[in-house]
Amino acid sequence: MLSFNEYLDMVNAAVAAIKYPAAPRGLYEPIAYTMSLGGKRIRPSLVLMACDAFGGNVTDAVAPAVGLELFHNFTLLHDDVMDKADIRRGKPTVHIKWNDNTAILSGDAMLTTATRYISKAPVPVMPEVMTLFNKTAMEIYEGQQYDMEFENRMDVREDEYLNMIRLKTSVLIGCACKMGAVIAGGDSNDASLLYRFGELIGLAFQLQDDLLDVYGDEKSFGKAIGGDIMNNKKTFMLIKALELSQGADRDELLSWINADNPDRAEKVAAVTKIYTHAGIREIAEKRISVYTEEALDTLAGINMTDEGKQAFRAFANMLMERKK
Template identity: 50%
Template sequence: MTEKSHAHALLGKLENYIQNEFPTDAGIGKSPRELYEPITYILSLDGKRIRPLLSLLAYGIYKTNPEAILSQAAAVEVFHNFTLMHDDIMDDAPLRRGKDAVHVKWDKNVAILSGDVMLVKAYDLLLPTDADKLGQVIRLFNKTAAEVCEGQQFDMNFESLASVNEYEYLNMIRLKTAVLLGFALQLGALLAGAEKEDAQKLYDFGMNIGVGFQLKDDLLDVFADQAKFGKQVGGDIISNKKTFLLIKALELAKGKDAEELNFWIAQKDFDKEEKVKAVRGIYEKLGIKAITEAKMNSYFEAGFAQYDAIHFKNEDYFLELKKITQDLIHREK
C-alpha cells in the first residue's frame, strides 16, 4: 500500500470513524464503564481492518465516494471483533494480538456482555443504509452471523471427535472465516448499486480467498520461518489441532508413519520441539506441504477467476483491491 493509494486514505478515515464511535474515554459518561471500556480496548488492539477495507474498496469499484459507507464498513469490523471477544472466552485464549484478551483483563462475564453490546452496535452501524437496501443488507448480515457461529461450533465439536474428514474441515473454515470476507465484499458492492451477479461474484471471490487464507495459515503454522512468523511455529502440531495438514497426513500415512503419527497424537507429556520436528518430518515424507499448497492455490485461482469476471466502473479501485488481496496471499506471517 502506497501513501497515495485509496486503501491508505480509506484506512485513515475508517480509523477516525471508529475512534469517534468508540472514543478512548468511552467509559466516561457511559455507565457502567466496565461494559464499554472493553469495546474500545479490543478495537484498539492493532487490527488490520482488512474486512471493512474490502467493503470500502468493493464500493469504490462502482462509485468513487466509498467514505459514504464508513458506518456500514465499521459494522463489519465491530462484528468481527465481537466474534473474537467471544471466541477467546470459548478457547480460553489468554492473548489477543499480543495483549491480554478481554476476559483476562476484566473477566468472562464482562467479556460476554461487552461482546453482546458490540453485536447490537454492529446493527446500529448498518442503519444508515438506504431504505430500499436495508432489508437485504440485514438479511445477508444475519445469515453471515449465524454461519460464523455455526463454524465456531463445528470447530469446537472437532476437538472431541476422533476424526474429521477433508470436506468437514473445509466447510468449517468456510463458515468460520470465509463467509465474513465474502459478505464484506458483497456489502460494498450492494451499497454501491452493483448488479446482483457482480455482487455475488465478489461474495464468491471472498469465500474462495477466505478458505485459501485459512489453508495458508495452517501451512505457515508448520512451515513458516520462525523469525518472520511472529508466533510459535508448530502450535497446531503441539495441540493436535485438526488442520488440513493433519487430516491429510492421517488419511495418507501407512505402516510406521501412521504408527509414529498416532504415537505423537496420543502423548500427554512430551518435549514440544521434539514433537514438532517429528510430525513435521512425517508431513515432509508424505508431501503434505505440496498437497496443502495445491488445495490452497485451487481456491485462490477460483477466487481470482470470479474477480476478473466482474464488471467494474473504476479500474483503479478494481486493481488496488486485487493487489491488496494478492499481497495478503503472499504474506509470510
C-alpha cells in the same frame, strides 16, 4: 480508486472515532480495549474498496464497514472465552483482563453495537445489507460450533473441514466484498460474484494460516510456530496427514497426538517431518493456489472497471504473499 492502504487509513480513522458511552465502564471499557488492540482491518477495508469499485459513495460505506469490524472482533472476544485463550494480538484477552461475565456481556453489547453501525447503511439498501449481515453472522456461529465439535473427533473429513473454515472465516470476507457492492448499488449478479471472490480468497487465507503454523518463519509469523501441532488442532495439515501418512509415520503421528506433556520442540519437529514426508506441504500449497486462481478467474468475469479489478487482484496478491 485508492490503494488498499488508503482504505485501511479511512477505516482506522473511523474506528478511532467510535464514541463509547462513559458508563457503565465495566460494559464499555472491554469493547474499547478490544478495538484498540488493532488487527489487519481487512474486512472493513474491503467494504470500502468494493463500494468504490462499483462507483458508490465511499462515505456511505464507512459506518457499515466499522460495524463489520466490530462484529469480527466480537466473535474473537466470545471465541476466546470458549477456547480459553489467554492472549490475543499479544495482549491479555478480555476474560483474562476482566472475567468471564464481563467478556460475555461486553461481547453481547459489541454485537448489538455492530448491528447499530451496519444499520446506518443508506435506507434504500438497508434491508439487503441487514439480510446479508445477519445471514453471515449465523453462518459464522455455525462455523464456530463445528470447530468446537471437531476438537473431540479424530475422524474429521477434509470436506467437513473445508466447510467449517468456509463458515468460520470465508463468508465474512465474502460478506465484506458484497456489502460494499450492495451499498454502491452494484448489479446483483456482480455483487454475488464479488462475494464468491471473497469467499475463495478466505479459504486460501485460512489454509495459508494452517500452512504458516507449520512452515512459517517464526520472526515474520509474529507468534511461535507449531501451536496447532501442540494442540492437536484439526487443521488441513493434520487432517490430510491422518488421511495420507502410512506405516511407521502414521503410528508415530498417532503417538504424538496421544502423548502426555510432550516436549514442544521435539513434537513440532517430529510432526513437521511426518507432514513433509507425506507431501502435505505441497498439497496445501497447491490447494491455496487453486483457490486463489479460482478467485482471480471469478474476479475477471465481473462487470467492473479495470482499475477496480486491479485493486482486488493487488489485494489477493498482498494476502497470499503475507508471512503472518
